[in-house]
Amino acid sequence: MELTSRKKKILQAVVESYVQSAEPVGSQALAGRGELNVSPATLRHEMAELEALGYLEHPHTSAGRIPTPLGYRLFVNELMNRHRLAEAEREALDAVTRMKQQKIDRLLLEAGDLLSSLTQYPSYALALRSEAVRLLRLDLFATALYTFVIVLVSDTHEIKNKVVRHKAEVVDEILRALALHINHTFVRRNIFDISESEWSELERDVAGAAEYSPAVRLFFHELRDEHEEREAILTGQSRLLDHPEYRDIAKARSLLEYLSDRRELARLAPPSPSSAVQFIIGPENVAEQLQNASVVVTSYPIGDGIRGLIGIIGPTRMDYAKLTSRLSYFAGRLGDFLASGEDLPGKDE
Amino acid sequence: MELTSRKKKILQAVVESYVQSAEPVGSQALAGRGELNVSPATLRHEMAELEALGYLEHPHTSAGRIPTPLGYRLFVNELMNRHRLAEAEREALDAVTRMKQQKIDRLLLEAGDLLSSLTQYPSYALALRSEAVRLLRLDLFATALYTFVIVLVSDTHEIKNKVVRHKAEVVDEILRALALHINHTFVRRNIFDISESEWSELERDVAGAAEYSPAVRLFFHELRDEHEEREAILTGQSRLLDHPEYRDIAKARSLLEYLSDRRELARLAPPSPSSAVQFIIGPENVAEQLQNASVVVTSYPIGDGIRGLIGIIGPTRMDYAKLTSRLSYFAGRLGDFLASGEDLPGKDE
DNA sequence: CGTTAGCACTCGATCCAAGAGAGTGCTAAC
DNA sequence: GTTAGCACTCTCTTGGATCGAGTGCTAACG
Numbered sequence: 001m002e003l004t005s006r007k008k009k010i011l012q013a014v015v016e017s018y019v020q021s022a023e024p025v026g027s028q029a030l031a032g033r034g035e036l037n038v039s040p041a042t043l044r045h046e047m048a049e050l051e052a053l054g055y056l057e058h059p060h061t062s063a064g065r066i067p068t069p070l071g072y073r074l075f076v077n078e079l080m081n082r083h084r085l086a087e088a089e090r091e092a093l094d095a096v097t098r099m100k101q102q103k104i105d106r107l108l109l110e111a112g113d114l115l116s117s118l119t120q121y122p123s124y125a126l127a128l129r130s131e132a133v134r135l136l137r138l139d140l141f142a143t144a145l146y147t148f149v150i151v152l153v154s155d156t157h158e159i160k161n162k163v164v165r166h167k168a169e170v171v172d173e174i175l176r177a178l179a180l181h182i183n184h185t186f187v188r189r190n191i192f193d194i195s196e197s198e199w200s201e202l203e204r205d206v207a208g209a210a211e212y213s214p215a216v217r218l219f220f221h222e223l224r225d226e227h228e229e230r231e232a233i234l235t236g237q238s239r240l241l242d243h244p245e246y247r248d249i250a251k252a253r254s255l256l257e258y259l260s261d262r263r264e265l266a267r268l269a270p271p272s273p274s275s276a277v278q279f280i281i282g283p284e285n286v287a288e289q290l291q292n293a294s295v296v297v298t299s300y301p302i303g304d305g306i307r308g309l310i311g312i313i314g315p316t317r318m319d320y321a322k323l324t325s326r327l328s329y330f331a332g333r334l335g336d337f338l339a340s341g342e343d344l345p346g347k348d349e
Numbered sequence: 350m351e352l353t354s355r356k357k358k359i360l361q362a363v364v365e366s367y368v369q370s371a372e373p374v375g376s377q378a379l380a381g382r383g384e385l386n387v388s389p390a391t392l393r394h395e396m397a398e399l400e401a402l403g404y405l406e407h408p409h410t411s412a413g414r415i416p417t418p419l420g421y422r423l424f425v426n427e428l429m430n431r432h433r434l435a436e437a438e439r440e441a442l443d444a445v446t447r448m449k450q451q452k453i454d455r456l457l458l459e460a461g462d463l464l465s466s467l468t469q470y471p472s473y474a475l476a477l478r479s480e481a482v483r484l485l486r487l488d489l490f491a492t493a494l495y496t497f498v499i500v501l502v503s504d505t506h507e508i509k510n511k512v513v514r515h516k517a518e519v520v521d522e523i524l525r526a527l528a529l530h531i532n533h534t535f536v537r538r539n540i541f542d543i544s545e546s547e548w549s550e551l552e553r554d555v556a557g558a559a560e561y562s563p564a565v566r567l568f569f570h571e572l573r574d575e576h577e578e579r580e581a582i583l584t585g586q587s588r589l590l591d592h593p594e595y596r597d598i599a600k601a602r603s604l605l606e607y608l609s610d611r612r613e614l615a616r617l618a619p620p621s622p623s624s625a626v627q628f629i630i631g632p633e634n635v636a637e638q639l640q641n642a643s644v645v646v647t648s649y650p651i652g653d654g655i656r657g658l659i660g661i662i663g664p665t666r667m668d669y670a671k672l673t674s675r676l677s678y679f680a681g682r683l684g685d686f687l688a689s690g691e692d693l694p695g696k697d698e
Numbered sequence: 699c700g701t702t703a704g705c706a707c708t709c710g711a712t713c714c715a716a717g718a719g720a721g722t723g724c725t726a727a728c
Numbered sequence: 729g730t731t732a733g734c735a736c737t738c739t740c741t742t743g744g745a746t747c748g749a750g751t752g753c754t755a756a757c758g
Binding site: 038039040041042045059060061062063 | 700701702703704707708709710
């Protein structure tokens, strides 16, 4: 059943007013806003119906109305006005992305920091990795009598490395030969897809390789684990406490505790290929601790088909309109910057 | 002026009781503990004197006493009993350090996590770097037409790397020659100490080197910045909210905000070459936001003369005795594990 | 028939006074 | 030096009274 346009206007006004004041909004206050030219009595009538339909609720008899999650959902889907970003905010973000040569994690941290300080909510960000890590180049070399180093450059120009302690004296020549062979055989291949028999073949072809190849295989194996286990970058947690919904320590505690698990956070929102802003409102969240919280999140291209996520976490009462425009702008700028390749930061580690 | 032994006993009892109950302790409660065989009236007398001396204080007339920071200071310096660690706690930490092949940051994170969950306070940890980064080996190689990679292995077996986009086509031969020369000339040298004239010399000696050496110099320069700017690893912030002193949101907010600055945190405690546990109690802290907080911290060797720090942050009312024994054990185990070299983790940024 | 004014009613928030209880400091006796 | 006694102080809790915002219902209005 479609709502009448007046009901929509009323719902919109309730959301906007409540978002701003954090106080349940009553019929008088609503009438006083001026945008609805009807009496409080009529508003009471309409609001009672909106409540029956599940869009509004009542903390107690003698209080005004607040939007339900369903109400917010309708608001973000249909009623929200586009919001314009302040010049100063754009400037600030542009300044962050203008700093070149940064590592991506650093960049996301700074962007998140800025986003959090602009919105007064915690923000989180992460880079979604592609399924594969394709070998661009592998290097092996001795660094001491008993140690050698593995350096891998992927086709996305990420570098991974590891120091290996060897049980015997390291022979640099064999390492070189092994590296040469690996580079030759597996270049542009997904390192997670190298089969058992290919390894055996390799060990047969390169004299002495069998002594070192297990370390390389272990390294690839560890990369896979690391690759699959993403951790989000979180900033501005403490700002949660500024909002009245977390006046209650227990609520704050529970949400903050949830946020402290960065891996959990990374799984918060499904990766989306589109650049649309997503909303996960209250009970739409799976996590128990997020039942009274909302997540506003969007994605941006990092390059090579990989996307990043940047979002905000707060109480269900948030200014979704403002957040949407901010996030869009952030994601846009990050995408421009990162996908351009022009200033591709070294993603080491 | 030295306190009488009875006064010390009383102070000790007050601290222990207050630490446990979070309630100001009165003369009756104190007498009820049994360890002092005097009447409440006598205790009142003594406590009044302890108050005059600055070791105790009075929230208001009809309340019991609580220790002042000076009182805690005396307690940790002289009165504290050594505390025995539970078997289960030792087990848990041993399990963490038993996991091999981890990166040091990961290890510290897990140890910190465990420490925090055992103590119910936020914990922090960081590795103090040595002043120098000595070159063990530098590698340069092209990865694409216009990009090359710099990989540096320091003598502490840390690996740093960077992808560089070059303005012209990269000539691998020149890179090799440059790397060879740098390795030859600067090996075991502190990369921060390489002089202007040495660079010029290098650029003169290797044909074409001038095209690539600025990137290497920039890389070294960035390493210096990164090297100097340490960030602490923090875990368990949300546990602060479990303690009654942070019932007041504003206090919690202020401390949590302080903690969110990891660089600031890294400067919290002076690096100490000894393995003694340090206490920074209330106003002994420089930071404004820590005036009502205490830091308990100790250090452990990482190897090569470098030390790490691990500590706990909480209200001034903490069980210093228990924390001390826990920290000592943690630091000891971490030190054993890290400095042994046997399982030296790859510290790849 | 939708809209509006009027009105009784509900219920949380605030205020205030009274009382309980914990703990003190002082004094005087042991 | 130690202790019992006691008046005093101050916080915390409790309960009732009041306030006021906001509702839902009803009846009248255009």
